[in-house]
Each structure stands twice: as C-alpha cells, then as structure tokens.
Amino acid sequence: MITDMERFDNQRVLVVLPHPDDESFSVSGSLAKYLKNGSQVTYACLTLGQMARNMGSPLFANRITLPEIRKEELAQSCRAIGIQDLRMLGFHDKTIEFEDRELLDGAISALIEELNPTVIYTFYPGYAVHPDHDATGAAVVRCVENLPAERRPVVRAMAFSRGCEEILGPPDVRVDVKDFVKQKAASIQSHKSQFWVPELKKASQKDLESRFGTERFWTIKFD
Amino acid sequence: MLPIDLEYIQQRIDQMKDQDLYIHLELTNGAYAAHNDASRHPAANFIKNAVIRYAHGGISGVSPYYRVGLKMEHGWIYSEGLTHYEETENDRLIMAGHDKDGKLVVALQLSPYPFE
Numbered sequence: 001m002i003t004d005m006e007r008f009d010n011q012r013v014l015v016v017l018p019h020p021d022d023e024s025f026s027v028s029g030s031l032a033k034y035l036k037n038g039s040q041v042t043y044a045c046l047t048l049g050q051m052a053r054n055m056g057s058p059l060f061a062n063r064i065t066l067p068e069i070r071k072e073e074l075a076q077s078c079r080a081i082g083i084q085d086l087r088m089l090g091f092h093d094k095t096i097e098f099e100d101r102e103l104l105d106g107a108i109s110a111l112i113e114e115l116n117p118t119v120i121y122t123f124y125p126g127y128a129v130h131p132d133h134d135a136t137g138a139a140v141v142r143c144v145e146n147l148p149a150e151r152r153p154v155v156r157a158m159a160f161s162r163g164c165e166e167i168l169g170p171p172d173v174r175v176d177v178k179d180f181v182k183q184k185a186a187s188i189q190s191h192k193s194q195f196w197v198p199e200l201k202k203a204s205q206k207d208l209e210s211r212f213g214t215e216r217f218w219t220i221k222f223d
Numbered sequence: 224m225l226p227i228d229l230e231y232i233q234q235r236i237d238q239m240k241d242q243d244l245y246i247h248l249e250l251t252n253g254a255y256a257a258h259n260d261a262s263r264h265p266a267a268n269f270i271k272n273a274v275i276r277y278a279h280g281g282i283s284g285v286s287p288y289y290r291v292g293l294k295m296e297h298g299w300i301y302s303e304g305l306t307h308y309e310e311t312e313n314d315r316l317i318m319a320g321h322d323k324d325g326k327l328v329v330a331l332q333l334s335p336y337p338f339e
C-alpha cells in the first residue's frame with residue numbers, strides 16, 4: 001500500500017476525464033496536494049457534459065446554455081483546486097465509446113507526447129459505471145500501452161461500480177487529502193448546475209475531513 | 224425479433240455508412256404513463272423519415288441493453304436501451320428496446336427508402 005510515501009512534488013500530472021465535475025469528488029484533493037507541493041497539473045476534459053439532465057435548482061440552464069455554463073463551472077472548479085492548465089478537448093457527451101478511435105486516441109497521445117506526464121489519473125475501464133467514463137479510461141490505457149515500457153507513466157484509476165472491490169481488490173493508493181478538503185468542497189460547489197450542496201457551506205473542517213479526507217485509486221498494471 | 228447480436232449489428236452499421244438513409248428514431252414511456260401513475264412524467268418523441276448520413280458508427284453494451292452511436296458530419300445520433308433487431312430485414316436495420324412486458328420503449332430504424 002502506497003500512502004503518504006507517494007511523492008507529490010516534482011510530478012507532471014495529467015488528468016483525463018470525460019465530464020466537467022468528474023474531478024470534484026474523485027481526485028480534486030489529490031490535485032490540490034500536487035499543486036501545493038509544486039507539481040504541474042494538466043486537466044484534459046473530453047466533453048462539456050452537454051447531455052446532463054441536471055439544469056440547476058432552481059432551474060437556470062437549458063440545453064442551449066448548458067455547455068457554456070458548464071465550461072465556466074469547470075474553469076471555476078479548476079481555480080478552486082489551483083489548476084492552471086485546463087484543456088477542453090471538444091468531444092461530445094455520451095459519444096466517447098463511439099468516437100473514431102484514431103481521433104480519440106490521437107488527442108490523448110498528443111497530450112502525453114507534449115506533457116510527458118509522470119502520472120495519469122483517469123477512470124478504471126469497466127468499473128466506472130458511465131460508458132463515457134469506461135471509454136475514457138480504456139482510451140488512456142490503450143495510449144499508454146502503446147508507449148515503450150520505459151516511457152510509460154503510472155496510471156491511477158478511479159473505480160466505483162458495484163462490487164468492484166471484490167474483483168479489483170482494495171485500492172492500492174489512498175491519498176490523505178485532509179489538508180485540502182476546503183479546495184475539494186469549493187470544486188464541488190463550482191458545479192452549480194449539477195450539484196446542490198448547501199450543507200457544504202456551513203460544514204466544519206472536521207465534517208469535511210471525515211467526508212472527503214481520503215481519495216482512493218487503483219494503479220493499472222501493464223505487462 | 225431476436226435479441227441483439229452485437230457483432231452482427233456492428234457489421235450492419237458498417238455496411239450502411241456513407242450513404243443517405245431514412246431514419247425512424249423513437250422514445251416513449253407510453254401515453255398512459257401519467258394516467259397509470261400520476262408521479263410519472265409522460266414523455267415521448269419520434270422523428271420519422273428524416274434523411275441522415277453517418278461516417279462512422281458503433282454498438283456497445285451488455286445483454287440485454289445495447290447502445291448505438293452514429294457520427295454524422297455535424298452531429299450525432301444516439302440511442303440507448305435497444306434489446307432486439309428484426310432478423311427478416313436485409314436492407315433495413317430495424318432495432319428496438321422492449322420493456323419487461325414486451326412493450327416498445329425505444330426504436331432505431333435505418334433504411335435506404337422511406338418508412339411507411
């Protein structure tokens with residue numbers, strides 16, 4: 001088990017996720033931790049989540065305005081975490097699994113080529129519930145597999161399908177993000193069209209720590 | 224109709240790409256949804272005999288529910304919840320999703336000539 005043995009300084013971190021808000025509950029604390037320790041973080045968000053059903057409460061978005069609203073929410077979430085390098089890759093929500101593979105893998109490989117990341121965060125293919133999540137993780141795995149073994153970054157994946165722990169075993173990486181729960185809460189609150197969490201506003205540091213203090217990942221194995 | 228055979232439908236999707244096709248795309252939860260259960264929101268839509276053309280398409284999913292995505296020049300066609308296809312149709316691709324009572328919930332049909 002890697003816990004705080006894990007290094008957070010001098011890393012080049014690439015995050016590849018399909019929807020604005022995918023970062024919030026899963027990895028935002030760890031990203032804030034990397035940034036605090038001087039590492040570089042690039043977040044590649046594949047779509048604008050333009051097919052989401054949540055339109056704010058009370059309603060403030062519609063199918064036309066939602067993409068622009070979610071773009072701004074994503075930018076705000078990145079500011080809350082401290083991410084300066086946000087890339088919006090322009091794919092369409094719900095279509096990642098059907099995308100032209102050359103186009104999809106090409107976009108991700110180009111980022112890997114440009115940034116030479118030491119670690120990539122994405123979803124665990126097959127264990128991430130939404131088809132866009134699974135397809136994004138699968139694309140990252142294909143791109144990394146295509147690299148010569150000595151150039152492969154570490155790939156940390158998020159899994160949350162029912163029963164995933166029975167199959168994958170427990171997560172091998174647990175990150176203590178207690179010092180970064182404020183950033184995490186702010187990231188969650190940034191996505192106003194998607195999450196209604198008035199209770200976070202008045203939550204104490206202790207409440208936040210018990211709710212959000214640990215993030216869990218599975219390291220993908222390549223042979 | 225037969226339960227969807229993923230590999231066979233993928234072949235059919237590949238065969239029909241890059242040509243003008245008539246589409247029938249439909250989703251319904253039934254005209255009586257709200258009558259039978261006041262908490263349900265009645266919703267349905269269909270589009271019939273619009274002409275589309277896709278350059279690239281796929282089917283995915285795990286039995287019994289399948290998803291189809293077709294990439295067009297300016298957008299996408301997407302359908303989720305498909306369960307069956309019509310095995311007697313050779314030049315048209317007829318797919319549907321039926322609920323546990325056998326009622327149609329979703330339909331995606333593609334044809335080189337208009338639907339009646």
Ligand SMILES: [Zn+2]
Pocket residue numbers: 018019021022130133
């Ligand atoms: Zn998502």
